[in-house]
Structure formats: C-alpha cells, structure tokens
Amino acid sequence: MANKVALVTGAAAGIGAACAKRLARDGHAIGVLDLDEARCAETVKAIQDAGGQAIALGADVSNRQSVFAAAAKLREAFGPVTILVNNAGVTDFTPFEEITDDRWDFVYAVNVRGPMLCVQAVIKDMKTAHWGRIVNISSSGAQTGAINMITYSSSKGAVITMTRSMAQEFGPDGITVNNIPPGSVMGTIMSEANRDKFQFPTEVLLATLPVRRMGEPNDIANACAWLCLEESSYVTGQTIGVNGGRVVS
Numbered sequence: 001m002a003n004k005v006a007l008v009t010g011a012a013a014g015i016g017a018a019c020a021k022r023l024a025r026d027g028h029a030i031g032v033l034d035l036d037e038a039r040c041a042e043t044v045k046a047i048q049d050a051g052g053q054a055i056a057l058g059a060d061v062s063n064r065q066s067v068f069a070a071a072a073k074l075r076e077a078f079g080p081v082t083i084l085v086n087n088a089g090v091t092d093f094t095p096f097e098e099i100t101d102d103r104w105d106f107v108y109a110v111n112v113r114g115p116m117l118c119v120q121a122v123i124k125d126m127k128t129a130h131w132g133r134i135v136n137i138s139s140s141g142a143q144t145g146a147i148n149m150i151t152y153s154s155s156k157g158a159v160i161t162m163t164r165s166m167a168q169e170f171g172p173d174g175i176t177v178n179n180i181p182p183g184s185v186m187g188t189i190m191s192e193a194n195r196d197k198f199q200f201p202t203e204v205l206l207a208t209l210p211v212r213r214m215g216e217p218n219d220i221a222n223a224c225a226w227l228c229l230e231e232s233s234y235v236t237g238q239t240i241g242v243n244g245g246r247v248v249s
C-alpha cells in the first residue's frame, strides 16, 4: 500500500501511541497529536528510531483553531491527510447526582466535539483523494452502560452514532468510518489512574472475560491498522469490538 499521511490524536501515550507506532510500521507518515508538543516527543522518537516518519503536533482536540492549525502543519510536512484516528479522550467517574454542567461540557467537548473537529480539519483532503480512513476510538462502556460513568459512556455512545452517520455521508467519497470500543486496556495513563474506580476489581473482571486477559494498547492498534488497509474498503459504519469477549454481539 502506498504511504499515506495519518493523524493520530492523543498519541503521546497509551492506545494512541500504540496506534501511531503501528500505522508508522505500515509505512504511513504520522502526525502525533497531543495536548502539547513536548508530550509527543517520545512517540515521535520511537517512530523515527524505527525508520518511520512523524512530527509532533501540540493541540487541544476540543479547540477548532488548534485542531485546524495542527492539521495544516501536518499537511505542510507530509502532504494531504487521508487517515485519521480519533483516539484522544477523557474519562469520568462522577455519580449521576453530582454531575456538573462544567464537567459534562468538558467531557463532551473533548470526546465528541474533538472527533468532529478533527474530521472537519481533514475531510477535504480525503474527498479530494477520493480515499480516506477514519477510526474513532469509542468505549465498550457505551455498549453496556456503566455505573458512575453516565457522562463518559453517553459521550462515547455519541462517538458510535457519529461513526454510523459519517459512514453514510462520506461513503460515496471512498471514505470509510468505523469505531473500536476497547474493553479494559491496561498500562495506559487513563486505566492506571482509575483502577480503584472500576466497577469490578481486576480479578473479577478477568474471570468474566472469555480470553482471560486484560487488553493491551497493541490489541487496539492492530485492529486500527487493519481498518486502515486498502483491503478493508468494504467495512464502514461498523463497531469492531476489541474487548476479549466482554461484549458479544
């Protein structure tokens, strides 16, 4: 497959870093986007050390100007952007009656407005190329619902619905849009910071997972890379569960 240019958000750490490195291995030049450039340095270096191409993009996905400036910088460095992985996200464990307007708006700004803005920033490139791949990282919590996670799980539900609608709108332009709702992926900033807030302790969760292991960032990255292949052109609007069997549908 010819080299493409991929923008991966939240790529300084965790699942986003794994997706960025995996897509670089497939020969794509990567825009490593995260809240500030310095945070992106480790992922950029890992890609370059492995012989790949990457640049750091400091941007807040919830901010229109910031996202468009980052996309322009990436385009200038490597060319039109035809792969987008909307991975940046924030979680929330607020019991329902304690949810504030500010917290709700913040989570929705990052998790829902963020992916929408990132698509707006690169969609013209994809339409011009008559080729594009958009992978949105949602959450298995949106499929099952989760206690104390109404803000987060509903925002990720919006990501799943956004995927379906975008797939229909952009399909005629050769652009596929899919989402991956991860199960519990350990070793990320998000999962390690919130271990004590999970609905079930790890041992209990493990016993319910058919594959009997927790997820790793590369589990998600491998599925993401597959969705970005030429061979996946007939897959769009789908929810590709990578969750060890946590959600079976």
Ligand SMILES: NC(=O)c1ccc[n+]([C@@H]2O[C@H](COP(=O)([O-])OP(=O)(O)OC[C@H]3O[C@@H](n4cnc5c(N)ncnc54)[C@H](O)[C@@H]3O)[C@@H](O)[C@H]2O)c1
Binding pocket: 009, 010, 011, 012, 013, 014, 015, 016, 033, 034, 035, 059, 060, 061, 062, 087, 088, 089, 090, 091, 110, 137, 138, 139, 140, 141, 181, 182, 183, 184, 185, 186, 188, 189, 190, 191
């Ligand atoms: N880890 C899991 O078990 C799990 C499960 C389900 C869904 N997810 C989803 O997967 C994605 C990645 O999660 P992770 O566990 O790797 O998290 P993480 O916290 O390790 O990484 C998220 C990255 O996004 C960045 N980010 C946050 N807000 C941003 C913003 N406004 N603009 C730009 N970057 C921003 C952070 O700086 C961080 O580097 C998230 O969307 C998350 O909701 C994770």
